[in-house]
Structures are given as structure tokens and as C-alpha cells.
Amino acid sequence: MKFVVYAVQFGTAALLFLFSALVSWYQGSELLNVPWEWKYSAKFTELMYGADSIQNAGDISQLDFFVYAAKHTPASVVLMAVSLIYIMILACCLLLKTYFKRRKSALHKA
Numbered sequence: 087m088k089f090v091v092y093a094v095q096f097g098t099a100a101l102l103f104l105f106s107a108l109v110s111w112y113q114g115s116e117l118l119n120v121p122w123e124w125k126y127s128a129k130f131t132e133l134m135y136g137a138d139s140i141q142n143a144g145d146i147s148q149l150d151f152f153v154y155a156a157k158h159t160p161a162s163v164v165l166m167a168v169s170l171i172y173i174m175i176l177a178c179c180l181l182l183k184t185y186f187k188r189r190k191s192a193l194h195k196a
Contacts, residue, residue: 092180099173106166113159114151118143127154 117127124140130149131140139145156163 092176095176096173099169099176103166103169103173106162106169109162110155110159110166111148111151113162114153114155116158117146117151117154123154127157129153 117123121143124146128140128146128150130153131145131147134147135145152163
């Protein structure tokens with residue numbers, strides 16, 4: 087029964103992460119239509135290819151969409167980050183719980 091509880095939590099958090107990532111990506115794609123914002127929001131492209139590497143919209147990295155979305159519509163990016171943190175905390179709790187359960191049973195056998 088506990089497996090079902092963890093599976094439902096992981097599934098819900100993963101779907102929420104996926105949905106919010108897609109929404110953030112879509113909202114951030116507006117960066118392609120705003121050339122004056124490229125200098126301020128295309129940080130990953132500048133980091134990977136140099137400061138003057140952006141000549142047209144096709145030069146912009148997909149990761150910069152998330153930067154633009156975080157600056158202008160942060161709700162979906164915050165939801166994405168919170169769901170990712172929840173997944174990581176849930177995974178750590180499950181791993182630690184399993185580790186201590188196995189350690190306890192190994193000590194009782196010895």
C-alpha cells in the first residue's frame with residue numbers, strides 16, 4: 087500500500103513538472119519575437135557561443151526560453167522548480183527510509 091502512495095506522489099509531481107515545463111517553454115518562446123530582449127535574456131547562448139553570437143532568432147538556445155519565462159511570467163517556472171524539488175525530496179526520503187530499514191534488519195540478523 088505504501089508503494090501506491092509513493093507512486094501516486096511521484097506521478098503527480100512528475101506530471102506537474104512536465105506540464106509546467108512545457109508551459110514555461112511555450113511562454114519563453116516569445117523571446118524569439120523580441121530582439122531587444124536578446125541581450126538581457128539569452129544568457130545561455132552568450133555563455134556557450136560568445137557575447138555577439140546572436141544574429142537572428144535561430145541562434146538562441148532553448149534554455150534561454152526558461153530565462154525569459156522566469157523574468158516575465160515566473161509562475162510556471164516557480165511551479166516547475168517546486169515540483170522538481172518535491173520529486174528530489176521524495177526520492178531522498180524513500181532512499182533513506184529503505185537504507186535504514188535494510189540496515190536495521192541486517193543488525194537484527196547479526
